[in-house]
Amino acid sequence: MKKISYLLTLCMTLLFMGSCSKDDPIVEIETDKQIIAKATLSNDEEITLMGDKDLTVGYQRIYIQLTKDGRLQTSSNISFSPIMDMGTMTHGAPSSALTYSNQTNSFEGYVVFTMPSGESGSWEMKFKVNGEEISIPIDVKAAPAGNVPVKTFTASNDKRYVMALVEPASPKIGLNDLEVMIFQRETMFSFPEQNGLTLDFDPQMTSMNHGSPNNISPVGAGNGRYKGKVNFTMTGDWRLFFDIKEGTTELGKDVFLDVLF
Ligand SMILES: [Cu+2]
Structure with a gap:
């Protein structure tokens, strides 16, 4: 809420100065989502990867916010693929396309992680945002003991x-x-x-x-x-x-x- 009122104040100030339209989307990070990783694109756009909790083996929903100068970018062309590097080979995992949701103010999709990060290999999310590729290392935890998801x-x-x-x-x-x-x-x-x-x-x-x-x-x-x-x-x-x-x-x-x- 603090963040929103701060941005509103900022926007109203800028509006007064004539450089901010009321249509500019503001940043509103969902508080119930967990930030997994952040990275910055070459045009200074920020990409934030979020989950419902820590990424874990099994079906996981993911949420991605793109911001530029503190403003949400809602119409970007964004896709991703999960990749595990196991040294002698690499492999992917089942995953979806990303679609923008006004509910969570983020691009939403899913991944099914088939194995945890660890000695056998490491995971990364390879994003493509408006043509630019960026890889973000992620940590995928094992499923809780006794669970095979x-x-x-x-x-x-x-x-x-x-x-x-x-x-x-x-x-x-x-x-x-x-x-x-x-x-x-x-x-x-x-x-x-x-x-x-x-x-x-x-x-x-x-x-x-x-x-x-x-x-x-x-x-x-x-x-x-x-x-x-x-x-x-x-x-x-x-x-x-x-x-x-x-x-x-x-x-x-x-x-x-x-x-x-
Ligand atoms: Cu693997």
Whole structure:
């Protein structure tokens, strides 16, 4: 709020002096987003990468603000790709295009990090802003112990797929929204979203050897997303099993993601 009133004062002063129009967007950083990294482009434009929390293995939403002279740039042409340098090889990760959101005053998108930063390699976000490329090193933490939010599997057709848990992001006892995304790993840098698959879903609490009733297998919702319901009847270690089919072809059997809460 302080920042906004400061900018308003500044803008009104400048307006009085005739160099500021009321249409100039002001900077309003969302307080509930966490700043991950900042960098400066050659034209002095600032790029700020934000997340809901620290970047972690699995599905992560990202938010990018571009500012110049303290003003939001909302119509820039911006894209990005996540790249992991593992020494002997580099690879990407499933990710989306960026679209501007008036809700968060930022360009929004997602990444599915498939492995953490560490001895095996380091991650960077390669941005392209109005034609200029800039790489920002980032730290990707491991998923919390007991959680497996992303899985790569080889199908019977020898194609490689990536499955990621989107929801529940904050699991609770009872019926939770369940959302997963599925990608084909076409190359190490190309992960198209997969639509038209059929998922059969069954959650099991492995340590106590029981499942739960009233689950709903996720059905396609477009853009590689599948939505259903998962019933966690108690806290603990849940293993979410999926049988994945494309028509009559079984792509994966008992592919699982783990949730511990
Ligand atoms: Cu890697």
